[in-house]
Amino acid sequence: MSMPNIKSEPELRQDLIRICRMMSLKNYVAATDGNVTIRMGDRIIATPSGVNKGFLEADQLLVTDLDGQLVSGVGRPTTEIRIHLLVYQMRPEVQAVVHAHAPLATAFSIADILLPADLLPEVIMTLGAIPTTEYATPASEEGPEVIRPWVPSCDAMILKRHGTLTLGRDVYEAYNRLEKIEHLAAVALAAHSLGRSPRLSKAQVRRLAQIGVDSGYISPAAAQLACAGVKKSAGKPKKG
Ligand SMILES: [Zn+2]
16 A cells, blocks of 8 residues: 655755756746745745745745745745635645746737647647636736636646746646746747647547546646637636
């Protein structure tokens, strides 16, 4: 019988720091941008506000309750913690949330172009669909509202003119989804500049989405969204 892999708080803090350094090295965040949280039962380990992710140390991380109230640590939790809290409230199985300001993915949202998930088979299988939310003033109470329609079905989304939001069963999964998004944005841009970027056929997308569901990578709702096309649903997302 296999034991569930439950990590200690020091181990989770170390995981979170590793992800922050990686985000910084990969240029997914600039200066003090971005934030990462890991759920620990009824507590959340969160990056503090105003610290460059490349220089963050484990003892600077904060612990809050599920309402974002500081439980331990010195400083202010990330200003965008409301977004993280809503995710944990709506998706009890999610154990980590990664928010970055990945430049290429963000540029697509400024150009008002949905990320074309149907360029790469792997993206359909592992992410399904990547919606772009409505615009919200960063760190405002609008932040959670614009993600709310997508949280029930999607593990990866673009916050318009702002950045990426990815969810995972652990922080590595959430981070990997961020890497996938920015990689897709880079490939899409390169293919576009080469002059031809044909999409996968609807039948190919259907088949890939089914594999994604069968393999446990994506939810049936995400598969449905991938097959229907995010665009069509974007006007009236399902309320969660
Ligand atoms: Zn942000």
